[in-house]
Amino acid sequence: MKFNQQGVALIQVLLITAIMTVLALYLSNTAKEQVAIAQLSNDKAQGQVNIQGAQAEVLFALFTEKKQLTSRLTNDTSNSEIKKMWNFHDEIFTLPSGVQVKIQDQSGLLNAHYLERDLIKKLLEYQGQSSSQADTMIDSLLDWQDIDNIKRANGAEFSQYGTLDRIRNGMVPDISDFKYVKDMTPELLDILLENTTMFRKGNFNPMNSPQTLLNALVGKTTAERVLSERSDKTLTRRRFKEITGLDENEEMFFATSNYLSMELINIIGQSRAKRRLTFDLQPYAEQDQPPINILSNRD
Numbered sequence: 438m439k440f441n442q443q444g445v446a447l448i449q450v451l452l453i454t455a456i457m458t459v460l461a462l463y464l465s466n467t468a469k470e471q472v473a474i475a476q477l478s479n480d481k482a483q484g485q486v487n488i489q490g491a492q493a494e495v496l497f498a499l500f501t502e503k504k505q506l507t508s509r510l511t512n513d514t515s516n517s518e519i520k521k522m523w524n525f526h527d528e529i530f531t532l533p534s535g536v537q538v539k540i541q542d543q544s545g546l547l548n549a550h551y552l553e554r555d556l557i558k559k560l561l562e563y564q565g566q567s568s569s570q571a572d573t574m575i576d577s578l579l580d581w582q583d584i585d586n587i588k589r590a591n592g593a594e595f596s597q598y599g600t601l602d603r604i605r606n607g608m609v610p611d612i613s614d615f616k617y618v619k620d621m622t623p624e625l626l627d628i629l630l631e632n633t634t635m636f637r638k639g640n641f642n643p644m645n646s647p648q649t650l651l652n653a654l655v656g657k658t659t660a661e662r663v664l665s666e667r668s669d670k671t672l673t674r675r676r677f678k679e680i681t682g683l684d685e686n687e688e689m690f691f692a693t694s695n696y697l698s699m700e701l702i703n704i705i706g707q708s709r710a711k712r713r714l715t716f717d718l719q720p721y722a723e724q725d726q727p728p729i730n731i732l733s734n735r736d
């Protein structure tokens with residue numbers, strides 16, 4: 438009898454031990470998960486703080502320094518560390534805080550609202566479109582945005598769409614709206630997303646254009662020379678004219694504009710904080726004018 442009781446007690450002890458082990462393992466795992474979540478949220482918050490700081494630093498430099506490239510060869514007396522790093526053609530530079538920054542001059546992109554036929558045609562033809570295909574696409578893009586329903590020679594108004602119950606007949610609120618335009622392909626849409634903007638005012642400045650657009654405008658070999666000097670930060674207005682043979686005129690002006698988009702990314706551990714904003718700078722704003730006008734802001 439005594440032996441049996443001892444046996445039951447042993448089983449009970451073993452059972453309790455097993456339950457406690459499972460419980461301890463569960464609690465330990467939960468605690469690990471909680472710590473990981475807390476760490477992620479902490480990193481994310483730190484990333485946001487870093488991004489806010491970087492944004493303020495870059496904006497300060499933009500307000501106070503000339504928007505030029507600076508190389509070791511350039512005779513520049515500025516003390517701005519940011520000016521020594523920056524560029525206006527969307528190439529990443531990294532601040533000491535670890536924040537990665539890209540700035541794109543909007544004047545380096547084609548105007549999505551007021552399409553420049555000759556420039557956009559070169560871009561479309563560079564993608565392999567024939568001259569007539571490019572004309573059709575441009576007319577369709579123009580018809581999509583003009584307010585009337587009168588079809589251009591190669592264009593498409595409401596009656597050519599069939600399945601759509603209406604067409605934009607106004608300026609697109611976002612470039613992605615072009616995906617509904619007749620005969621648009623995902624590839625062409627990507628090209629338009631990359632090379633056009635709704636935020637350009639005034640002249641086109643190919644010195645700050647993306648590689649694809651430069652290839653289309655001046656040919657791959659010439660574009661490569663521009664890209665190389667631009668990356669080395671030795672590209673000046675004069676050098677750009679010499680390399681490309683392009684000259685300034687009523688439509689083209691080789692200076693960085695005050696319409697810029699800026700992307701800031703900060704990766705800490707597993708977290709990734711990101712902000713993208715487009716703005717118009719007014720360094721000489723009068724009293725009642727804001728010095729910066731945010732045109733779009735996405736976290």
Ligand SMILES: [Ca+2]
Binds near residue numbers: 586
């Ligand atoms: Ca129309």
